[in-house]
Amino acid sequence: MSSKARPFRLPSPLLSLYGLLVVGLPLAGLGYALLGSVGLVGPLATGFTGRYWQALGADTGLLYAALYSGWVALASVGIATGLALLLVLRAQPTLRRWPLPGLLYVPLLMPALVVGFYLFQLLSRAGWLSRISFQLGLIPRLESFPELVQDGAGLGIILGHVLLTFPLLTLLFLAIYQETRLDEYRQLTLTLGASLKQFRQRVAVPVLLRRAAPTLLLSFIATLGAYDIPLLLGRPYPQMLSVYIANRLQRFDLRELPAAYLAGFLVAAALLGLIVLLLRLTRRHAL
């Protein structure tokens, strides 16, 4: 009998099931949405038609929702990244002092819906901050409180996502800072004549951002497709993509369904494109 150890292989039925769950079902959903958008499936399917695709040019709702979602995702991830970098590069000793390390984990355990609800209670015109400001005489009426949730610019949504994302990014940057020995790089660059500002700008930030690039893109994708927070803290118009598509799918008029399928298909295809980019980045940065 051969004594050579065989490499462990995942049993093929399990592998197939896993493949079906992570690739097969989403692709099936995407295919169904595509067929729905050309009138081939769905409750009122009448056979192949290209009119929903042709109508896309006249329907600005999806475009606005996409632009709005892009803005919210970019602002949220941008602010969260800036905040995390600031903490790691300017306040690292404080960050390592009790109870901050533990506190950073708290938002990671909170469901997005809870954060959305908490922010609504805190920041709406009928919320705690508004009432406290009114009681202190800082504002003449509750309605004078600035519009921080359900506002046009999506400030509430952005704040919600920043609260959820920046602790994760801070912990990630801290781990990368240690793993890549940035403290030794700091000492080296100082002896080469660099100031601390030059070290941060020319060495630390590029190293941290390059290593964290896959996670940053993942956060961007997650925010782009977020549903709970935009539903609670967003306005009926403009809406973020998930809320926009869900609304169209849930309308009573079944004739709207193909257009909703089309919107869902386009958004899912774009997100899949981003995920392909993410996989490439992950391979390049081996994170």
Added chain:
Amino acid sequence: MSELLTVANLSKQFGEQSVLRDVSFSLEQGEVLAVLGRSGCGKTTLLKILAGLEMPTAGTLLLHGQDLRPVPPNERQMVYLYQEPLLFPHLTVFENVAFGLRIRNVAKAEINQQVQELLAELDLWEHAQKAPHQLSGGQRQRVSFGRALIIRPRLLLLDEPFGNLDAQTRADMQQLFLRVSRQHQITSLFVTHDSREALTVGTRFAYLDQGQLTSFASVGEFVQDARTAIRSELAFWENIQQKLE
């Protein structure tokens, strides 16, 4: 030769632990002081104090007669080289070497010329556009050396810089260090735990043990001191040779 660095009665304590005790030595322009010592003898602390990365508990540090202690590390022009090359992973070989000039806002044409010349001298020109991870260990150490040399340091502080290299590459790097040191008249403090390396690169010699530095007036004294273990090593090889004869 003029006296460049004077260190007198330098001490360093971390809490109750005394890491350096009354360390005194001086260095003249172009000299290479090879400091031999085992792990934990205080070598790294000594280098970091000279670089300005640690503050001494007591003692005097003079550079050309001026007190060095209030001078921050980025104004000392004393480069501290680690055992690891620590190349910037996001920059090419060219940009790694150019780093010290870029932060000083040197003109682009001047940077190109200086970096090209240095890369050619270090036999790295063909690797100029490569990323650090595409280089061998010896090549990375040469880039690190070039990155330090380009700013014309007043003092080079080397903390076992070739310790992670294989024997052949290490010997090549020692020769390169010797050649470039002589050519550029670089003053260095070269810390190593390898007596052979100390004898190869040093023009002056010292032994650091439990925070106390012994300077030797000649190579002979350095070799004769039992703590350096050079004589016992010589005896070992002589014994081998006798057996072969």
